Amino acid sequence: MEKKSICSKILLVFTAGLIIYFTGFLGHGFFWGIHSAFGYGGGGGGETELPEEILALKPTIDDYMSETTDTFIILKGTRGENTTIYINNASDNVIYPGDLLWQSLRSLNLGQNIFNIYAKDSAGNISETVTAAITRYKIGDINRDGYVDDLDLALLAAHWAENWPKADINNDKIIDDLDLAVLASHWDL
Secondary structure, eight states, X not given: OHHHHHHHHHHHHHHHHHHHHHHIIIIIOHHHHHHHHHOTTSSSSSOOOOOOOOOOOOOOOOOOOSEEOOSEEEEEEEOOTTEEEEETTBOTTOEEEETTEEEEEEEOOSEEEEEEEEEEXXXXXXXXXXXXXXXXXXXXXXXXXXXXXXXXXXXXXXXXXXXXXXXXXXXXXXXXXXXXXXXXXXXXX
């Protein structure tokens, strides 16, 4: 009988330990696990409320171009007081030109570039994430198919002497021989 009693106690302690471990593992901490497992400190058996999640103030991001041929872009915006900005889980290359301002120079690969931006305060609280999606195209790729070819030349010719931003490669508000020269210098062979 005594052997069965010892085994029962070991099983009870082991089960309680697992409850404490997994409750702590889910983010509520060791003492919260004891509280949940044994009903410690609460008035007995009722629903236990989880502590409210604390979030840092969500950063903002200023308007940016969602399509560009530029190799680099400056992302910038505002942040909460005493927070650090993280872009794609890293805080390097972020500067703070003002108390509540942030900015970061980022290189762009050809195709879509995704930047997930969040703030973290000194207590380790993390804000909601803001996402910026920026697609970089080749210079001269007017139709955005990934190539600079005769289709782009046809679009440039169809809008010759007009102010059509997609074909105005040098951004001087007129499609002319300068745009043609840039397109030709980026031609895909």
